[in-house]
Amino acid sequence: MNNSSWQPVFPPGKDYKKDVFGKIIKTGQFIYQIGESENLSKPSREVSIDKIKSPKFKSEIKYLKECMSKYRKITGAGRGITAVQVGIPERFSVVYMPEIKGKLLIIINPKITKKSKKLLKYPEMCMSAEPIIAPVIRPAWIEFEYYDEKGKKRYWKTKDMNKNGRIYNRVFQHEIDHMDGIINIDKVNSKELVLLSDLSYYEKAKFERA
Numbered sequence: 001m002n003n004s005s006w007q008p009v010f011p012p013g014k015d016y017k018k019d020v021f022g023k024i025i026k027t028g029q030f031i032y033q034i035g036e037s038e039n040l041s042k043p044s045r046e047v048s049i050d051k052i053k054s055p056k057f058k059s060e061i062k063y064l065k066e067c068m069s070k071y072r073k074i075t076g077a078g079r080g081i082t083a084v085q086v087g088i089p090e091r092f093s094v095v096y097m098p099e100i101k102g103k104l105l106i107i108i109n110p111k112i113t114k115k116s117k118k119l120l121k122y123p124e125m126c127m128s129a130e131p132i133i134a135p136v137i138r139p140a141w142i143e144f145e146y147y148d149e150k151g152k153k154r155y156w157k158t159k160d161m162n163k164n165g166r167i168y169n170r171v172f173q174h175e176i177d178h179m180d181g182i183i184n185i186d187k188v189n190s191k192e193l194v195l196l197s198d199l200s201y202y203e204k205a206k207f208e209r210a
């Protein structure tokens with residue numbers, strides 16, 4: 001038997017994978033990955049209103065903001081991070097919103113008060129489970145109340161359905177899930193998961209009616 005004509009067929013994205021996995025090695029130094037902390041799969045504690053004004057909490061917020069900025073510097077992407085992902089099992093997140101002054105929005109103790117009946121499917125990545133892409137089905141929008149970093153009660157009621165509006169409504173749901181110990185991949189059949197190996201993936205990603 002002559003097998004000399006056989007050639008292995010390699011999987012796609014060789015160079016890109018090097019790049020993606022190289023970045024994960026760096027971000028994994030300050031962001032807990034699935035399996036590294038039990039807290040990632042447990043509900044986090046509410047932040048007491050007294051605590052919001054304390055110096056300790058201010059340094060926790062500062063640290064979470066720094067982690068968000070560091071992550072964005074390394075990867076050029078990333079929309080939201082929740083305290084439990086950096087080892088603080090408390091209910092607050094930082095969301096990157098270039099449209100607002102300061103760019104980073106802090107949400108503390110968010111409570112969802114309303115959800116859209118319309119569901120949308122969109123591929124999501126999580127800083128704690130990279131580079132897995134999970135096409136998650138979620139309500140198109142939510143309304144929620146939360147506290148800002150000064151302890152003032154605020155409301156999110158933006159149902160603007162341009163692409164940015166859809167993404168923010170999704171990012172908030174993704175981060176609130178983290179506070180409840182749920183990760184995007186928990187919501188998807190494992191057969192639907194994909195590893196990122198194509199740079200143009202997110203340029204092609206679309207919201208689909210589910």
Ligand SMILES: [Zn+2]
Nearest residue numbers: 125126127128
């Ligand atoms: Zn996440």
